[in-house]
Amino acid sequence: MSRALSLSAVALYAFLHAPLLVLALFSFNEGRLTVWEGFSLHWYAEAWRDARLVEAAANSLWIAAAATLLATAAGTLCAYGLWKRESRLLMAALTASLVTPEIVTGISLLALFQWLFRYAGLQLGLHTVILAHVSFCLAFVVLVVLARLRTMDAALEEAAMDLGAREWEAFVRVTLPNLLPAVLSAALLAFTISFDDYVITSLVAGVDTETLPMVLYAMARRGGSPVVNAISTVIVVLLGAGILLAEGLRKKS
Amino acid sequence: MGAHLELQNLAKEYPGHTALAGLSVEIEQGEFFSLLGPSGCGKTTTLRLIAGFEQPTRGHILLDGQRLDGLPPYARNVSTVFQSYALFPHLTVRGNIEFGLRYRNGAGRQAMTDCVEMLGLGGKLDRYPRELSGGEKQRVALARSLVLRPAVLLLDEPLSALDPNLRKQVRAELRALQRRVGITFVFVTHDREEALSLSDRILLLKDGRCEQLGAPQELYQRPRTRFAASFLGPVNWISGFGLRPEAARITRTPPASGYRSAPAAVRASLFLGNCVHVEAELDGGARIVAEISPSEGAFRPDERVFVCWRPEDEIRAAEP
Amino acid sequence: MTTRLRLAALMPAAALMIATVGVPFVVLAAYAFQSRGAYGGVMPPWTLENWQRLADPLYLGILLRSLLAAALSTALCLVMAFPLALAITRAGRWKNLLLALVMLPFWTSLLIRTYAWMFLLRDTGLINALLLRAGLIREPLPLLYNWGAVVLGLVYAHLPFMVLPLYAALERQEPHLLEAAADLGARHWQAFWRITLPLAAPGIRAGILLVFIPCLGAYLIPDLLGGGKTILAGTLIQNQFTASRDWPFGAAVSLALMAAVLALLWLETRRREEPLL
Numbered sequence: 001m002s003r004a005l006s007l008s009a010v011a012l013y014a015f016l017h018a019p020l021l022v023l024a025l026f027s028f029n030e031g032r033l034t035v036w037e038g039f040s041l042h043w044y045a046e047a048w049r050d051a052r053l054v055e056a057a058a059n060s061l062w063i064a065a066a067a068t069l070l071a072t073a074a075g076t077l078c079a080y081g082l083w084k085r086e087s088r089l090l091m092a093a094l095t096a097s098l099v100t101p102e103i104v105t106g107i108s109l110l111a112l113f114q115w116l117f118r119y120a121g122l123q124l125g126l127h128t129v130i131l132a133h134v135s136f137c138l139a140f141v142v143l144v145v146l147a148r149l150r151t152m153d154a155a156l157e158e159a160a161m162d163l164g165a166r167e168w169e170a171f172v173r174v175t176l177p178n179l180l181p182a183v184l185s186a187a188l189l190a191f192t193i194s195f196d197d198y199v200i201t202s203l204v205a206g207v208d209t210e211t212l213p214m215v216l217y218a219m220a221r222r223g224g225s226p227v228v229n230a231i232s233t234v235i236v237v238l239l240g241a242g243i244l245l246a247e248g249l250r251k252k253s
Numbered sequence: 254m255g256a257h258l259e260l261q262n263l264a265k266e267y268p269g270h271t272a273l274a275g276l277s278v279e280i281e282q283g284e285f286f287s288l289l290g291p292s293g294c295g296k297t298t299t300l301r302l303i304a305g306f307e308q309p310t311r312g313h314i315l316l317d318g319q320r321l322d323g324l325p326p327y328a329r330n331v332s333t334v335f336q337s338y339a340l341f342p343h344l345t346v347r348g349n350i351e352f353g354l355r356y357r358n359g360a361g362r363q364a365m366t367d368c369v370e371m372l373g374l375g376g377k378l379d380r381y382p383r384e385l386s387g388g389e390k391q392r393v394a395l396a397r398s399l400v401l402r403p404a405v406l407l408l409d410e411p412l413s414a415l416d417p418n419l420r421k422q423v424r425a426e427l428r429a430l431q432r433r434v435g436i437t438f439v440f441v442t443h444d445r446e447e448a449l450s451l452s453d454r455i456l457l458l459k460d461g462r463c464e465q466l467g468a469p470q471e472l473y474q475r476p477r478t479r480f481a482a483s484f485l486g487p488v489n490w491i492s493g494f495g496l497r498p499e500a501a502r503i504t505r506t507p508p509a510s511g512y513r514s515a516p517a518a519v520r521a522s523l524f525l526g527n528c529v530h531v532e533a534e535l536d537g538g539a540r541i542v543a544e545i546s547p548s549e550g551a552f553r554p555d556e557r558v559f560v561c562w563r564p565e566d567e568i569r570a571a572e573p
Numbered sequence: 574m575t576t577r578l579r580l581a582a583l584m585p586a587a588a589l590m591i592a593t594v595g596v597p598f599v600v601l602a603a604y605a606f607q608s609r610g611a612y613g614g615v616m617p618p619w620t621l622e623n624w625q626r627l628a629d630p631l632y633l634g635i636l637l638r639s640l641l642a643a644a645l646s647t648a649l650c651l652v653m654a655f656p657l658a659l660a661i662t663r664a665g666r667w668k669n670l671l672l673a674l675v676m677l678p679f680w681t682s683l684l685i686r687t688y689a690w691m692f693l694l695r696d697t698g699l700i701n702a703l704l705l706r707a708g709l710i711r712e713p714l715p716l717l718y719n720w721g722a723v724v725l726g727l728v729y730a731h732l733p734f735m736v737l738p739l740y741a742a743l744e745r746q747e748p749h750l751l752e753a754a755a756d757l758g759a760r761h762w763q764a765f766w767r768i769t770l771p772l773a774a775p776g777i778r779a780g781i782l783l784v785f786i787p788c789l790g791a792y793l794i795p796d797l798l799g800g801g802k803t804i805l806a807g808t809l810i811q812n813q814f815t816a817s818r819d820w821p822f823g824a825a826v827s828l829a830l831m832a833a834v835l836a837l838l839w840l841e842t843r844r845r846e847e848p849l850l
Contacts (some may be wrong), residue, residue: 002663004656005656005659005660005663006660008656008657008660009656009657009660009661009671012653012656012657012732013657013671013674015653015729015732016674016675016677016678016729016732016733017674017677017678019686019689019690019692019693019729020678020681020685020686020689022689022692022693022699023685023688023689023692026692026699033697033702034692034697034698034699034702035702035706073585074585074586074589075586077581077582077583077585077586078582078583078585078586078587080582081579081580081582081583081586082583084579084582085579087583090583090586090587090590093590093591093594093595094586094590095838096594096835097590097593097594099786099834099835099838100594100790100831100834101786101787101789101790101791101792101807101830101831101834102790102792102793103790103792103807103810103811103827104790104810104827104830104831107601107810107811107814107823107824107827108597108598108600108601108827109593109597110814111597111600111601111604111820111824112592112593112596112597112600114614115600131593132593134589135589135590135593135594138586138589138590142586167578168578192680192682195682196682196683196684196685198684198793199792199793203814213682213684216684216685216688217684217797220684220687220688220691220797221797223695224688224691224692224695228688229692232682232685232688232689235681235682235685236681236682236685239680239681239682240677240680240681243680304752304756305755305756306752306755306756325755325760326752326755326756327755327756327757327758327759327760331756332756332757333752333753333756335749335752335753337747337749339747339749339750339752339753341750341753341754341768341772342772343771343772343774352754352757352759352767353757353758353759355758356757356758356759356760356763357757357758397757398756398757401757401758
């Protein structure tokens with residue numbers, strides 16, 4: 001019984017991780033085909049020389065940074081307010097935003113923007129992408145921060161106020177420092193989700209803005225190339241490093 | 254005919270730790286047998302070896318002459334009442350009690366009815382464990398095992414989860430229940446009062462070995478070691494022997510013949526309602542506590558007195 | 574906390590939710606009852622035609638196929654995740670590491686994880702290359718751009734969502750319960766069937782929900798691994814807003830999908846004592 005269990009667990013871990021490992025391995029392949037022809041970094045060099053890729057990556061970083069910052073700030077405050085007293089309506093809206101299929105979120109935002117533009121004369125672009133990203137990251141941030149708040153002793157703030165702190169001072173000096181690890185991991189989650197998004201972004205980006213997932217998607221639809229492997233590897237490694245770093249910070253605090 | 258349940262040189266070793274170091278004991282049919290000892294002495298390990306949750310490193314377990322070791326738990330005609338009761342949370346009281354009936358033939362509907370009635374669970378059959386009080390949970394755990402009519406019932410500190418007021422009452426009920434069903438009980442506890450009041454015999458364990466085996470009176474009055482003496486009750490150590498507080502008398506005049514005595518000074522006196530604890534310092538320097546009846550008079554600090562006792566109450570225990 | 578301060582804290586998020594969830598929903602609902610414009614967009618008159626088209630066998634088939642793909646993926650996830658979650662609960666000091674290894678793909682890009690399967694399955698992909706080289710096949714097997722590939726991708730992407738709630742439910746079980754079952758005469762599989770499985774039920778239900786809902790509305794995976802050949806609800810919606818330029822119908826399909834998702838969520842949260850998320 002337990003041997004069968006261990007064997008199936010090993011098989012499932014292989015299923016979960018082998019595809020990415022193989023993908024990364026072949027980013028270092030000399031040749032274009034799926035046959036090992038020797039170690040090389042030239043696919044990485046080719047990706048770096050591709051101006052379209054570099055610009056898309058810069059866009060993605062910029063969007064993810066802005067969306068993370070805004071979503072984390074708004075989400076943390078929102079979680080704090082909800083912790084003080086539940087709001088069923090707001091919770092329902094956040095849950096709805098969490099479970100709505102991406103494609104539906106995308107087209108509903110697109111419909112909204114089109115409708116607005118008819119009256120306000122705005123254009124799709126970076127700003128609409130950032131707004132969309134803040135919107136779908138918000139629920140994740142609230143979720144992570146609220147989970148941490150629920151394990152926190154409400155008496156801490158009361159003690160701070162008992163010792164003379166005003167409410168906002170109690171929040172800033174007592175609650176926020178205790179909350180920081182959760183806020184950090186929420187921010188990281190938001191960054192990951194934002195950086196990765198293709199479906200919603202492609203719908204609200206308009207014609208002039210391109211993000212890295214959009215370029216990768218287009219390349220993948222054309223059948224892919226080792227350059228996609230190389231970029232994928234870089235993204236996975238950087239995100240992985242970020243997570244390990246955040247996890248390390250969380251453990252330390 | 255040999256013993257009903259027999260442990261032969263039973264040992265359990267873990268990496269870097271010996272839980273049980275070769276225990277041999279014979280338990281009679283219908284006996285209320287207690288395994289007593291401090292935490293880590295190996296008493297729960299012994300129970301888990303008999304139940305089959307762990308396999309012994311050495312030695313054998315025999316039930317009516319048949320070897321139990323090697324059999325999986327579900328094939329052993331013994332049953333366990335867990336310390337946490339381990340009631341199945343998704344099943345009602347009825348579901349819990351009926352759980353084993355499917356696998357163990359011999360017991361049937363009638364056993365179920367008898368058990369439910371005997372343990373007074375009639376009105377609770379459709380409740381879930383989370384809706385029961387501590388005492389009720391314990392009775393369901395008992396019923397769940399007893400309904401299978403096991404040859405031996407193993408009880409792992411079944412009273413420790415109850416609140417102290419309830420414990421004494423349930424203790425009496427447990428003893429009466431065992432008399433009534435006539436099943437051998439092997440009872441694990443670290444509480445000496447429980448062991449002394451319930452058991453036919455007690456096995457005192459220390460560091461995975463048998464420290465002493467005997468009837469409650471024997472262990473209490475004739476402990477073989479200092480550890481046994483202290484574990485079974487408070488004891489004053491006076492040069493070379495021990496004296497239970499209740500065996501010591503305090504008098505103002507030298508005692509009658511048949512008593513030994515030592516001059517002493519009262520240091521403190523503590524009124525406890527049903528008795529008085531008098532703390533006295535013998536002239537040799539040893540401090541002792543005597544438990545006397547309130548009717549024997551009041552003693553003031555620094556009063557000169559005699560501490561007396563009967564020679565047969567002296568506990569001659571080996572070191573340590 | 575004073576009401577004013579709490580309101581100030583909730584304000585940015587509430588405004589964002591109203592602007593990007595509430596208002597778009599109203600706009601979408603309004604679109605769904607109008608007629609299509611010539612170049613996308615909508616125009617009067619108000620109509621129920623879009624909803625009637627949903628009953629068209631062509632579109633009904635697509636919706637049913639989406640339900641089927643989601644159900645199949647969910648079932649496969651459950652079957653795979655259960656032994657995995659069980660193995661993790663019994664892994665002792667390796668527990669946290671094993672759990673992190675399940676979570677890891679969740680933190681890496683969905684797009685990249687899906688592309689990894691394209692890389693393995695396509696005609697010139699690793700699996701075909703190895704089989705060809707081994708001489709087992711002469712022509713590449715058509716592994717990509719079909720139903721199987723889509724379900725495989727869905728299972729792969731959503732497996733962690735099933736493992737985590739199952740693990741949480743199994744981890745909560747008191748370890749003595751299985752011993753008690755054995756003690757009362759139940760064999761391993763009997764104890765599994767009568768104790769482990771019923772007690773894991775809340776985790777199973779949560780897992781089913783967490784996998785089924787995103788699978789139902791999935792767009793990226795069916796599009797990449799199905800190659801546009803296996804049209805599911807997500808692709809149908811996307812088409813209406815791009816190639817077909819039939820926004821009202823796209824809005825109707827979107828609302829139908831949302832209704833299905835919210836109904837499932839409501840059914841589950843109604844009977845739960847603890848929050849799902």
